[in-house]
Amino acid sequence: IASLLNDNNSSDTEGFTIPETTRPYVIMVVGVNGVGKTTTIGKLAYQFKQAGLKVYLGAADTFRAAAVEQLVIWSERVGVPIVKQQMGSDPASVASAIANDAYGVLIDTAGRLHNKKGLMDELSKIRRVMQKLLPDAPHDVMLVLDGSTGQNAYEQAKQFSAATEVTSLAITKLDGSAKGGVVIGISDQFKIPVRYIGLGEKMEDLQPFNRREFVNTLFDKN
Secondary structure: HHHHHHOOOOOOOOOOOOOOOOOOOOEEEEOOOOOOOOHHHHHHHHHHHHHOOEEEEEEEOOOHHHHHHHHHHHHHHOOOOEEEEOOOOHHHHHHHHOOOOOOEEHHHHHHHOOOOHEEEEEEEHHHHHHHHHHHOOEEEEEEEOOOOOOOHHHHHHHHHHHHHOOOOOEOOOOOOOOOOHHHHHHHHHOOOOOEEEEOOOOOOOOEEOOOHHHHHOOOOOO
């Protein structure tokens, strides 16, 4: 299984790094409501800051005020700047990062219902608008999936890939009884690398993906 994951581009992620070739490195984070998307962004921002990397948070969710408020709380907790904007407008977070010479930008999008075409079209629009400022942005489209959702995760991966060209995965809630075996099938079907796994609610509870450790947990009798 570890070899299969490697064949599907899910090689081990070495710590929390951002490629130095592109600045700012824009990560657009997508996923349905409730999968831990905003929490994952907060944890990533924390880890990047711990690694000495200057990052910005961008709130692009105007459908739910609570989602923006949650990201603001994370920005304050971690101590990284946040830029709030209106959906579909010029991505101010990217512009701010360019002006302030940041390493990276983490953009939180609305919790899309993957079976609602209009909302998925909005995601594609954000991408197009972003490219007015940075032609090659976003550099990473990270899909966050709940490790306990089972087969429904397949449909989410399919729909999000069609709308936004997903380039990486973060799997959350692997601290419970569900071990996230669906990750193997998604990685195999879509050839999308798994980059991070979430194991709890604390800022430190996000780990770079390690194939051997992940597979071992699938068969751990304890």
